[in-house]
Amino acid sequence: xxxxxxxxxxxxxxxxxxxxxxxxxxxxxxxxxxxxxxxxxxxxxxxxxxxxxxxxxxxxxxxxxxxxxxxxxxxxxxxxxxxxxxxxxxxxxxxxxxxxxxxxxxxxxxxxxxxxxxxxxxxxxxxxxxxxxxxxx
Amino acid sequence: xxxxxxxxxxxxxxxxxxxxxxxxxxxxxxxxxxxxxxxxxxxxxxxxxxxxxxxxxxxxxxxxxxxxxxxxxxxxxxxxxxxxxxxxxxxxxxxxxxxxxxxxxxxxxxxxxxxxxxxxxxxxxxxxxxxxxxxxx
Numbered sequence: 019x020x021x022x023x024x025x026x027x028x029x030x031x032x033x034x035x036x037x038x039x040x041x042x043x044x045x046x047x048x049x050x051x052x053x054x055x056x057x058x059x060x061x062x063x064x065x066x067x068x069x070x071x072x073x074x075x076x077x078x079x080x081x082x083x084x085x086x087x088x089x090x091x092x093x094x095x096x097x098x099x100x101x102x103x104x105x106x107x108x109x110x111x112x113x114x115x116x117x118x119x120x121x122x123x124x125x126x127x128x129x130x131x132x133x134x135x136x137x138x139x140x141x142x143x144x145x146x147x148x149x150x151x152x153x154x155x
Numbered sequence: 156x157x158x159x160x161x162x163x164x165x166x167x168x169x170x171x172x173x174x175x176x177x178x179x180x181x182x183x184x185x186x187x188x189x190x191x192x193x194x195x196x197x198x199x200x201x202x203x204x205x206x207x208x209x210x211x212x213x214x215x216x217x218x219x220x221x222x223x224x225x226x227x228x229x230x231x232x233x234x235x236x237x238x239x240x241x242x243x244x245x246x247x248x249x250x251x252x253x254x255x256x257x258x259x260x261x262x263x264x265x266x267x268x269x270x271x272x273x274x275x276x277x278x279x280x281x282x283x284x285x286x287x288x289x290x291x292x
Contacts, residue, residue: 043229043238045182045190053182053190053227057238057288090190092180094231101180101194151194 020120022065029067032148035102036063039093042104044071044143046080046089055092056080058141059128061120067145069106072117072125075139081108089143100152106143116140166204169285172239173200176230181208181280183217183226183245192229193217195278196265198257204282206243207257209266212276218245226280237289243280253277 021037024030036042045055062070069091073080081087086107093102117140121133129138173179182192199207206228210217218224223244230239254277258270266275 039233041231041233041236041238043180043231043240045192045227045229045240047184047190052225052242052284053184054242054284054286055182055227055229055240056286057231088189090182090192092182092192092229094178094180094194094233096176096178096231096233099178101178103180103182103192105189105191147189147191149191149193 019060019122020062020064022063024063024065024067026067028148029063029145031150032102032104032145033063035093035095035100035150036060036069039095039102042069042091042093044080044089044091046087046108058091059125061122061125069104069143069145070116070120071141071143072120072129073110073139073141074129074137075110076137081110081141085109091143098152100150102151103149104143104145105147106145108141108143111140111142113140166200166282166285168287169239169241169282170200172230172232172237172287173197173206176232176239179228179230179241181217181226181228183224195228196262198259198262206241206280206282207253208278208280209254209257209262210247210276210278211266211272211274212247213274218247218278222246228280235289237287239288240286241280241282242284243282245278245280248277248279250277
């Protein structure tokens with residue numbers, strides 16, 4: 019995973035949590051009005067406050083064709099009892115070079131066909147708001 | 156019947172995850188269209204498929220006055236890499252007896268005034284759908 023240098027000081031805590039927790043639960047609003055979440059492996063927090071994930075662009079659809087779909091990313095470090103909520107806008111990105119750049123063997127169990135899979139795409143989440151909680155007392 | 160059996164089978168796994176993970180991230184759709192999440196301590200999974208939490212009924216409002224607000228509960232066991240998404244309908248419940256029944260000293264750090272806090276309420280989430288992932292491979 020790549021954690022780039024953050025220009026925004028507020029994102030320092032996000033960088034620490036994301037680097038440590040690695041997996042997030044991504045929640046989306048479905049067409050039927052329900053909220054669903056699924057685990058996602060974080061590949062990068064770039065210097066512009068975007069989080070990058072690999073995803074399958076076919077079913078189940080995470081992100082619709084419309085731009086700026088609202089999503090939530092929940093990171094937890096259960097051993098430390100700290101929790102991070104990120105509200106952001108998601109979009110599918112088809113960028114072969116970026117995919118090669120972010121590819122890592124440890125995500126292969128989820129995407130066994132690797133970079134040759136035509137269904138493989140990137141999900142980019144632009145962070146709009148981040149909230150953080152740690153263990154009380 | 157068939158649907159009930161599926162429901163029960165799902166709840167067995169839910170019961171195992173919830174009992175182990177204890178904390179969930181509760182995601183709600185805000186009025187401005189964003190999705191926000193916050194950590195919640197699970198107090199009970201009852202026999203009717205409802206999850207119970209303590210909450211503050213004042214700001215920040217989690218659940219609006221309207222009934223059946225859609226929410227998502229994400230449970231993670233990061234050490235085992237397993238993940239649970241629960242889609243459900245949430246409502247605020249004011250039930251003094253139920254609150255006394257569910258109260259535990261380990262939630263006191265979050266609600267220091269305890270049962271005497273007039274702001275304390277119960278959040279009941281009726282499970283509508285549960286999805287489960289474990290570590291691949």
